[in-house]
Amino acid sequence: MNYQKTILSAIGAGMLLWACDSKTEDSISLPEAPEGNNRKDISQDTAEVKLETIQLPENFSIDVWAANVPNARSMAVSDNGIVFVGNRQEKNVYALIDSDGDGKANYRYTLAEDLNMPNGVAYKDGDLYVAEVSRILKFPDIKNHLADPSFEVIYDQYPTEGHHGWKFIAFGPDGQLYIPVGAPCNICESEEEIFASITKLDVTAENPSPEIVAHGVRNTVGFDWHPNTGKLWFTDNGRDNMGDDTPECELNVITEEGLHYGYPYWHQGNVKDPEFGDQGKDESAYIAPVTTLGPHVAPLGMRFYEGSMFPDSFSKSIFIAKHGSWNRSKKSGYVVTSIAMDGNDTKGESTFASGWLDEESQEVWGRPVDVQELADGSLLVSDDMANCIYRISYSK
Template sequence: MNWLNWHYKKTPNGMIRYFTLLSFLFISAACSGQNKNSGFIQLETLKLPAGFEIEVWAEDIPDARSLAMNSDGSVIFVGNRQGKNVYALQDSNGDGKPDKKFTLASGLRMPNGVAFKDGDLYVAEVSRILRFKNIEANLSDPSFEVVFDQYPDKAHHGWKFIAFGPDGKLYVPVGAPCNICESEEIFASITRIDVNANIIQPEIFAHGVRNTVGFHWHPESGDLWFTDNGRDMMGDDIPDCELNHAPEKGLHFGYPYWHAGDVKDPEFGNKGKSKEAYVAPAAKLGPHTAPLGMRFYTGNQFPEKYNHNIFIAKHGSWNRSKKIGYEVTNVILDENQKVIREEVFAEGWLNHDTQEVWGRPVDVLQLPDGSLLVSDDMANCIYRISYKN
């Protein structure tokens, strides 16, 4: 990594201000998982708690990212960031594994987010929300309409995770258009829209959210929980990425002034308020671990102790001297929605000794039978984790 020193400039306080094109290309490749191990699945290296098994549920799914499911679980929709396609995987014979793969759209711009509601599939590009009506009946001949096309078109943190909340609205994050900066109010936020309104106007639900690529609602309270990726270039160990709890609209989670609840930003911290004015994370998830997709577990297959726990896919660090993340974790809450602890649930995509990586978890999704899907945009596949008594 020493060669990187030739490609950035440091300020007197040691903060990195910008990168040259060569460094940007290096970072882009690292973020997309492009290395010599890409696409080489090594299931034998993966470790899970006793009684759990992992298998490749679907392979040859380029850049498999966000996941969504139809009403009965027979079709899984897969978003895409580095590529331009949206896929549907259908289990047409009822054996629990997909036997048909459909490309629903191609040539889109970072169609990372997918969500299903009332028979329709919704897809989020950088600036647009698309709707594929009655998608289950049109997998082989799909078409879409544009629901809304006025989101910002900035590519930096422009890829989106989307999901419908208990209120029936579609929640759409708008990431910060930078590593660290002040920007227009729409950026660094989670918005929501009524997809059936005659005139759609995004409403900001949460502020100060640098880049969330995963959220879910507590199965009992209906409160929103989300992951958030911390800023880069403050060293190996700060700031932590975050798991946040937003029980109501209008809360501010600190970016760009404060990170992880107690780390004052060296460039923008003095422009903000005191740290008490912002919502601290419900849990710190480690520095640069890149937590993405998360889901509350509500199934009956896993042991009872996992009920209402949060499973989080950690994509893994790219700008840390020693890699971290590349795992699926389990966050345990008490009856008052307070985090008790976080535990590693599935690991082995990163070899801690050699620092070699062959896979990067992105999203998690619970199937109707209670098993758990995990997408991997580096190994280009989707795993299924199940429990055997």
């Protein structure tokens, strides 16, 4: 990654000292916060959270990094530390800045309003890209235009269906923008090939056109590329109305383009769909998940951990935000989990952060959506229910 590494020091004071990749300490480098009509001071805002209930491994801690971020969903970080946030139920896109280095965001910029489910955000070469349901937008040179943002439409021919129409987006190692197109239903067999897929788009082309890289993907709202192999790993949300415990959601990997991951014929690799299973092929014709993640847990954002703050046991682990079930008789999910890696293989999933759900009362006060590593190695977690972003850090 071509951005500055940051080292957490003076923990008690909560100050961040910044160092360049050569580890030589220079002056503090923080993103600027220009004045503008779209800027709001959120330094004194608070979130309605119960952080005392959050359980983490030993020596980890959690704080609210940014409060008053309505329906905070997918995140992206610029090379100078600006955090961009999209949302699904609202219509805005935000930029958040910690301009004083106290470990919390103090300014929020509204970059766009009245958009159509602008869930996905991605940053590349100084530009911000935002995914609506049917359009991909580009905000040129955004870090120098926070106070006067503007956008252009890169592509506007994705389907307009709202069911699973919100998108997570990210740039791959090949420079292409990867964009999923969810199934327009709970379970159905669409005549249009682009549904239930992951596509990629060359945003530098004069007339870009999506290419499908994976079929049979019901609804992925999070993916990342393996640090060693460069292969794309993605979460996928299983279908509803097959009972509390079937099917499980999935974690998949794309080993080559054009493969089919089973939907709507097979789920979790080995569960035949009662409505559409007979219309498909044998289960061996489809790609089984690397691992299953539990029924109805709604795994959304996921990323490989490449930082140096956390213990070595977390190196290149996968962090997954499980948004939580919406119609299970006993709620599941509402946690952040980690999956340790043994080379290119998974070693098993563990609960990393929990407490948003009270298992006994079944009351919920927060729902994790996305995970995003900061340059200092701490982990941001967005919450679209508590309307905030947390920062999880580690100190011995």
